[in-house]
Amino acid sequence: MKDKFGREIRSLRISVTQKCNLKCFYCHKEGRKENTNRSMLPEEIGKIVKTSLDFGVKKIKISGGEPLLRKDITEILKNIRDKRIKDTSMTTNGILLEEYAEKLKDNGLDRVNVSLDTLNNELYKKITKYGDVEKVKRGIEKAIDVGLTPLKINYLAMDINIDHLKDIMEYCREIGAILQIIEFIPTNKNLNKHHVDITPIENKIKEKADKIITRKFMQNRKKYVLDGLEIEFVRPMDNTEFCSHCTRIRLTHDGFLKPCLLRDDNLVDVLTPLRKGEDIRRCFVECINRREPYFKGKDAK
Numbered sequence: 001m002k003d004k005f006g007r008e009i010r011s012l013r014i015s016v017t018q019k020c021n022l023k024c025f026y027c028h029k030e031g032r033k034e035n036t037n038r039s040m041l042p043e044e045i046g047k048i049v050k051t052s053l054d055f056g057v058k059k060i061k062i063s064g065g066e067p068l069l070r071k072d073i074t075e076i077l078k079n080i081r082d083k084r085i086k087d088t089s090m091t092t093n094g095i096l097l098e099e100y101a102e103k104l105k106d107n108g109l110d111r112v113n114v115s116l117d118t119l120n121n122e123l124y125k126k127i128t129k130y131g132d133v134e135k136v137k138r139g140i141e142k143a144i145d146v147g148l149t150p151l152k153i154n155y156l157a158m159d160i161n162i163d164h165l166k167d168i169m170e171y172c173r174e175i176g177a178i179l180q181i182i183e184f185i186p187t188n189k190n191l192n193k194h195h196v197d198i199t200p201i202e203n204k205i206k207e208k209a210d211k212i213i214t215r216k217f218m219q220n221r222k223k224y225v226l227d228g229l230e231i232e233f234v235r236p237m238d239n240t241e242f243c244s245h246c247t248r249i250r251l252t253h254d255g256f257l258k259p260c261l262l263r264d265d266n267l268v269d270v271l272t273p274l275r276k277g278e279d280i281r282r283c284f285v286e287c288i289n290r291r292e293p294y295f296k297g298k299d300a301k
């Protein structure tokens, strides 16, 4: 099913918990500020996912909070599993990855993205409060070992870690990971000072790139191959092209369908009807109808 702006729905991003073992000062909490204290059971997540497949979803992203804090994460994966899904991935801070990697792979997870903004433990601690770079690196190694690949390193570009980008690039090349350079989304005015324009970095890499790939169904994001290293750019701010190619809907940790990451005012409760035994297809129709590009070009209606 397409939305009013002609955008297909191909991907469902599920936040399985709002809890986290780190406290990154910038966290956007997947755009969900409120907490209703509701939580979805693995079977409920499974049922919602199965319904989403009828609307064109082919890719599942598991996120949070920190998804590996769900003790029943393997149950969640078991319930999600379906032949129609082409890609099941997780975004994690990697702290618990060493312990979980094998179980995740065995229960149907295809790959992981691991967030790591610097290799410098002092700065990493400043950013995350409770983090430990070595632990994350061990998690990354284990994930690669068990085949949770292609593994992506999520590097959030900020004023405080922009000088660390070179080290992260080298590290990714060394371990054979894809590097994802993400534009910082300030969640309040005090954080504006950390925003860095990553366009000049992208232009520099583009000039030297051996190959350029456009991710058509992923917000037309550009991926560059440079001396064997794949570098993807996520540049959402004020980016009308990004939003006009957005094929993603979200499921919040407390059971609401969310038409857009950056809006919290148009959610559709899917958990209540599910618990009442009602047909939840109408929730998807409503969510898709409520979708609109957050950053709109002049021509968008």
Ligand SMILES: Nc1nc2c(ncn2[C@@H]2O[C@H](COP(=O)(O)OP(=O)(O)OP(=O)(O)O)[C@@H](O)[C@H]2O)c(=O)[nH]1
Binding pocket: 061, 063, 089, 091, 113, 152, 154, 180, 182, 218, 234, 236, 246, 248, 261, 262
């Ligand atoms: N504005 C906006 N930002 C997004 C959206 N999806 C992901 N992001 C940002 O992109 C960054 C990377 O997200 P990931 O969780 O690693 O997943 P992904 O790169 O989108 O997905 P894959 O490429 O399939 O692994 C995060 O910082 C998100 O905030 C989106 O729909 N809108």
Ligand SMILES: C[S@@+](CC[C@H](N)C(=O)[O-])C[C@H]1O[C@@H](n2cnc3c(N)ncnc32)[C@H](O)[C@@H]1O
Binding pocket: 020, 026, 027, 028, 029, 030, 063, 064, 065, 066, 067, 091, 092, 093, 094, 113, 114, 115, 154, 156, 182, 183, 184, 185, 186, 187
């Ligand atoms: C919200 S976290 C949830 C998953 C997991 N806890 C982690 O950190 O990977 C998902 C992604 O959002 C990114 N993120 C968080 N806050 C952000 C912000 N203000 N701007 C851009 N990306 C952000 C993180 O870097 C991470 O890659």
Ligand code: SF4
Binding pocket: 020, 021, 022, 023, 024, 027, 028, 029, 064, 065, 066, 093, 115
């Ligand atoms: S680890 Fe992820 S969810 Fe936790 S605070 Fe950092 S960005 Fe947010």
Ligand code: SF4
Binding pocket: 219, 236, 242, 243, 246, 247, 248, 259, 260, 261, 262, 292, 293, 294, 295
């Ligand atoms: S419309 Fe834009 S901001 Fe909203 S989820 Fe899609 S890409 Fe992100």
